[in-house]
Amino acid sequence: MTKTMDLIMFSGEYDKAMAGLILANTAREMDVEVNMFFAFWGLSLIRDPDHLSNEDKTLYEKMFSLISPKGPEDLPLSKMNWAGIGKRVLLDMMEEDHAPRLVDFLKGARKKQVNFYACKLSVEVMGFKKEEFLPEVEIVEAKDFLKGALESNIQMFI
Amino acid sequence: MTKTMDLIMFSGEYDKAMAGLILANTAREMDVEVNMFFAFWGLSLIRDPDHLSNEDKTLYEKMFSLISPKGPEDLPLSKMNWAGIGKRVLLDMMEEDHAPRLVDFLKGARKKQVNFYACKLSVEVMGFKKEEFLPEVEIVEAKDFLKGALESNIQMFI
Amino acid sequence: MTKTMDLIMFSGEYDKAMAGLILANTAREMDVEVNMFFAFWGLSLIRDPDHLSNEDKTLYEKMFSLISPKGPEDLPLSKMNWAGIGKRVLLDMMEEDHAPRLVDFLKGARKKQVNFYACKLSVEVMGFKKEEFLPEVEIVEAKDFLKGALESNIQMFI
Numbered sequence: 001m002t003k004t005m006d007l008i009m010f011s012g013e014y015d016k017a018m019a020g021l022i023l024a025n026t027a028r029e030m031d032v033e034v035n036m037f038f039a040f041w042g043l044s045l046i047r048d049p050d051h052l053s054n055e056d057k058t059l060y061e062k063m064f065s066l067i068s069p070k071g072p073e074d075l076p077l078s079k080m081n082w083a084g085i086g087k088r089v090l091l092d093m094m095e096e097d098h099a100p101r102l103v104d105f106l107k108g109a110r111k112k113q114v115n116f117y118a119c120k121l122s123v124e125v126m127g128f129k130k131e132e133f134l135p136e137v138e139i140v141e142a143k144d145f146l147k148g149a150l151e152s153n154i155q156m157f158i
Numbered sequence: 159m160t161k162t163m164d165l166i167m168f169s170g171e172y173d174k175a176m177a178g179l180i181l182a183n184t185a186r187e188m189d190v191e192v193n194m195f196f197a198f199w200g201l202s203l204i205r206d207p208d209h210l211s212n213e214d215k216t217l218y219e220k221m222f223s224l225i226s227p228k229g230p231e232d233l234p235l236s237k238m239n240w241a242g243i244g245k246r247v248l249l250d251m252m253e254e255d256h257a258p259r260l261v262d263f264l265k266g267a268r269k270k271q272v273n274f275y276a277c278k279l280s281v282e283v284m285g286f287k288k289e290e291f292l293p294e295v296e297i298v299e300a301k302d303f304l305k306g307a308l309e310s311n312i313q314m315f316i
Numbered sequence: 317m318t319k320t321m322d323l324i325m326f327s328g329e330y331d332k333a334m335a336g337l338i339l340a341n342t343a344r345e346m347d348v349e350v351n352m353f354f355a356f357w358g359l360s361l362i363r364d365p366d367h368l369s370n371e372d373k374t375l376y377e378k379m380f381s382l383i384s385p386k387g388p389e390d391l392p393l394s395k396m397n398w399a400g401i402g403k404r405v406l407l408d409m410m411e412e413d414h415a416p417r418l419v420d421f422l423k424g425a426r427k428k429q430v431n432f433y434a435c436k437l438s439v440e441v442m443g444f445k446k447e448e449f450l451p452e453v454e455i456v457e458a459k460d461f462l463k464g465a466l467e468s469n470i471q472m473f474i
Contacts, residue, residue, distance in 0.1 A: 165333070167330070168331075168335055169394075170395070171395075197333075197335060198331055199331075199395060200344050201395075216409075216412055218405055218408055218409045218412065219409065221405065222405065222409065225396070230334065230362070247343050255453065279338065282413050282415070283406075283415050284409065284411050285352055285409065299342075300338055300339060300342040301342050301345070301346065304321075304339065304343055304346060304348070304470075305346070307469075307470050308319050308348065308469045308470060309469075310319075313470050313471070313472060314472065315335075315472040315473060315474050
């Protein structure tokens with residue numbers, strides 16, 4: 001029987017997003033079905049940088065959209081970010097080791113058919129539109145996520 | 159057979175508390191048994207704002223009690239809190255969408271009989287008294303939590 | 317059948333490391349097999365303070381090693397750290413209650429044979445050498461961790 005891993009991607013930080021996506025890519029290589037449920041800050045990771053929009057947004061939603069990261073490479077570190085310097089150092093260290101970057105892991109996850117879900121409530125509160133996300137992202141409720149997670153082999157809150 | 163979800167509520171931040179409580183409420187609506195084990199900063203979420211006390215506390219415990227959030231609505235955001243401004247914006251965005259607030263989700267969880275446990279060691283170190291918590295909170299050891307979690311369907315550290 | 321708990325130790329913060337190690341110690345006392353997979357910032361927890369080295373490191377790796385915590389007691393709090401003052405207060409509160417410190421829980425976990433794994437990719441990116449870690453630490457890939465976690469009873473991302 002196929003095994004399943006369900007991850008809640010809550011944090012919206014570069015390093016944590018990386019951890020989640022490395023797990024997702026690795027699990028897919030082991031033929032594990034992977035569901036990623038993006039909520040709150042985690043939604044930044046699946047915004048499509050080419051399809052940001054301010055149409056039909058309230059003032060707050062516009063402000064929020066403005067200060068939110070515009071896509072994966074724009075996410076800060078969860079610590080030692082130091083206004084971007086710490087992140088720069090980490091990226092350079094990764095390059096020295098020829099380690100893939102976050103965008104590469106995201107691309108890999110998409111190619112390997114990781115299932116991407118966006119939390120409906122978070123999407124509404126933050127005022128995002130469906131078109132602002134990567135095209136394969138499906139907007140679902142917490143209930144839909146839980147239904148699957150109750151039967152899955154691994155669940156984690158990242 | 160009844161399914162079970164066990165959450166460790168560690169963080170004590172408004173947005174993460176919200177995520178945990180939304181999962182808890184949703185799971186209860188699906189007839190899933192829910193255990194929330196509050197530890198460290200997470201204890202702030204189940205303090206009863208009407209029953210804070212400084213009796214029998216050491217100086218450090220008093221200081222700590224003073225700077226700790228006094229209840230759910232007093233918790234900061236895990237990011238973009240900006241001394242409360244970012245949180246204010248999020249709350250206003252939630253209001254625009256008529257989304258419930260943290261207190262509402264907490265009220266819902268209590269009404270739906272989510273089981274609330276406080277980590278004994280954290281309670282002792284932080285110097286809290288049993289009376290300072292919501293009346294249904296039971297103080298238990300990590301062992302008691304793990305016993306249940308080993309048999310449950312979902313476990314997450316939030 | 318033996319039950320198993322698998323923890324990803326990602327955060328590298330004093331309080332979260334404590335939470336993870338308390339769970340690990342408690343689980344071992346219940347005869348649960350425990351695997352801790354240290355990744356990213358979490359690697360700081362299993363550095364051997366007596367075996368730090370700068371040999372064969374690039375400039376970035378040296379800088380990174382310099383600013384990284386040198387061992388468990390050197391980790392900051394995840395919040396209210398205030399340049400170490402908040403942590404000092406917490407440590408004093410723990411002492412008042414004769415609660416063990418992080419090093420004690422780490423020592424306990426080692427004595428109780430918790431399995432310590434370091435994430436290969438993180439080790440390479442951060443430029444750590446095998447000799448810089450506690451001697452029992454094994455360096456493995458995410459795949460090895462996932463293989464076990466898919467069969468385990470509890471998995472958490474800390």
